[in-house]
Amino acid sequence: MANQLRFLVVDDFSTMRRIVRNLLKESGFSEADEAEDGVVALQKLRASNFDFVVSDINMPNMNGFQLLAEIKKDDKLKHIPVLMVTAEARKEDIVLAAQQGAAGYIVKPFTKATLEDKLNHILKKMGLQ
Amino acid sequence: METGDSTPGPGDGASPDVHHKIGQLTRQLHDTLRELGLAEKLRGTAEELPDAKSRLSYIARLTGEAAEKVLNRVDQAKSQHDQLTTETQRIKALMVKDPVAAVAKGHIMNFLTDVEQANQALDQHLTEIMMAQDFHDLTGQVIARVVNLATNIEDQLVQLLIQTAPPDAVLPKPAPAAPDGEGHPVLQGPVVNAEGNADVVTSQSEVDDLLASLGF
Numbered sequence: 001m002a003n004q005l006r007f008l009v010v011d012d013f014s015t016m017r018r019i020v021r022n023l024l025k026e027s028g029f030s031e032a033d034e035a036e037d038g039v040v041a042l043q044k045l046r047a048s049n050f051d052f053v054v055s056d057i058n059m060p061n062m063n064g065f066q067l068l069a070e071i072k073k074d075d076k077l078k079h080i081p082v083l084m085v086t087a088e089a090r091k092e093d094i095v096l097a098a099q100q101g102a103a104g105y106i107v108k109p110f111t112k113a114t115l116e117d118k119l120n121h122i123l124k125k126m127g128l129q
Numbered sequence: 130m131e132t133g134d135s136t137p138g139p140g141d142g143a144s145p146d147v148h149h150k151i152g153q154l155t156r157q158l159h160d161t162l163r164e165l166g167l168a169e170k171l172r173g174t175a176e177e178l179p180d181a182k183s184r185l186s187y188i189a190r191l192t193g194e195a196a197e198k199v200l201n202r203v204d205q206a207k208s209q210h211d212q213l214t215t216e217t218q219r220i221k222a223l224m225v226k227d228p229v230a231a232v233a234k235g236h237i238m239n240f241l242t243d244v245e246q247a248n249q250a251l252d253q254h255l256t257e258i259m260m261a262q263d264f265h266d267l268t269g270q271v272i273a274r275v276v277n278l279a280t281n282i283e284d285q286l287v288q289l290l291i292q293t294a295p296p297d298a299v300l301p302k303p304a305p306a307a308p309d310g311e312g313h314p315v316l317q318g319p320v321v322n323a324e325g326n327a328d329v330v331t332s333q334s335e336v337d338d339l340l341a342s343l344g345f
Contacts, residue, residue, distance in 0.1 A: 013266040019259055026256065058270060058316040087267055087319040089329045094336055098345040107336050108319070109263050112256055114333050 005128070007032040010041040010055040010067065011085075016108075020054055020085065020115070027116050038062025042070055045077055052122075057086040057093065065100065072101045081122050085110065161292060170285050174278070181275050187321035188268045195264040198257065206254040213247050216240060270318040 009020045017034045035041035037059045057064030071077045081103035089107050104118040123129040220240045223231040323331045330336050
């Protein structure tokens with residue numbers, strides 16, 4: 001069931017979107033789409049069904065915090081777990097993300113094992129694994 | 130004796146009057162900068178220059194590490210590939226010579242096990258090579274900050290030019306001000322120097338510990 005989940009990967013750097021999508025594929029999650037910022041991500045989330053969001057924070061137009069806030073205040077989207085994958089390493093940012101409802105927080109640069117570990121942890125909490 | 134004529138004549142050295150005028154101009158420039166708030170801005174920008182230097186060093190370090198990592202992985206993969214090629218030729222020769230013996234003595238089975246292991250190793254090398262490309266994202270963010278600093282310096286110098294130019298001078302228009310971020314937290318991007326900075330985490334385990342300590 002878990003490997004049929006549909007992911008949305010949000011990052012302003014195409015290289016990072018590609019890396020995360022490849023890692024998801026290697027971990028058995030081949031259903032993934034991508035967005036280059038929060039605005040596009042929100043449009044895609046509202047236009048289609050996604051089960052999981054992996055998002056950067058520092059992005060133009062709408063950053064990851066703003067995207068997270070929009071998702072959590074939307075009744076149709078707020079159930080979707082959001083995993084932050086970001087270079088922002090300040091403690092206040094990590095705490096803010098958790099308070100706003102992020103399901104997890106990964107600091108770049110990260111490893112495949114870290115991503116898999118966080119995904120498994122979140123999916124277990126969702127009862128999908 | 131003071132003559133009242135401030136224009137030095139040909140062959141004159143720097144007269145006390147010239148010194149006085151330079152002093153007046155310097156004071157005027159200083160006061161103008163202070164009144165316009167530019168002195169503080171310029172000082173602030175100057176203080177950011179060492180930070181820009183450390184950011185550029187960070188870019189050099191990260192790109193160097195990424196290149197090193199990729200080259201090491203390629204070396205390892207090529208070495209394993211060479212071994213596999215040699216082994217393939219050896220097994221091929223055995224099969225041509227005596228196929229039954231090659232199977233019966235376990236050469237084929239051993240070879241298949243080697244191929245399987247080599248495939249796993251190759252997959253790991255490719256994943257690591259892919260992960261090494263994350264420097265593009267991290268350095269890109271840092272480069273953007275350095276470019277922003279250069280833009281600020283340019284903007285402040287243009288402002289200075291405008292404020293100190295003669296009234297009839299043709300001047301460039303100042304660059305439009307950057308958006309204020311609408312009160313959202315100012316994001317810092319990658320930490321280029323975490324040493325002695327207690328406000329940032331330096332590893333994923335510190336992130337996990339922080340969130341666990343807060344009950345998340």
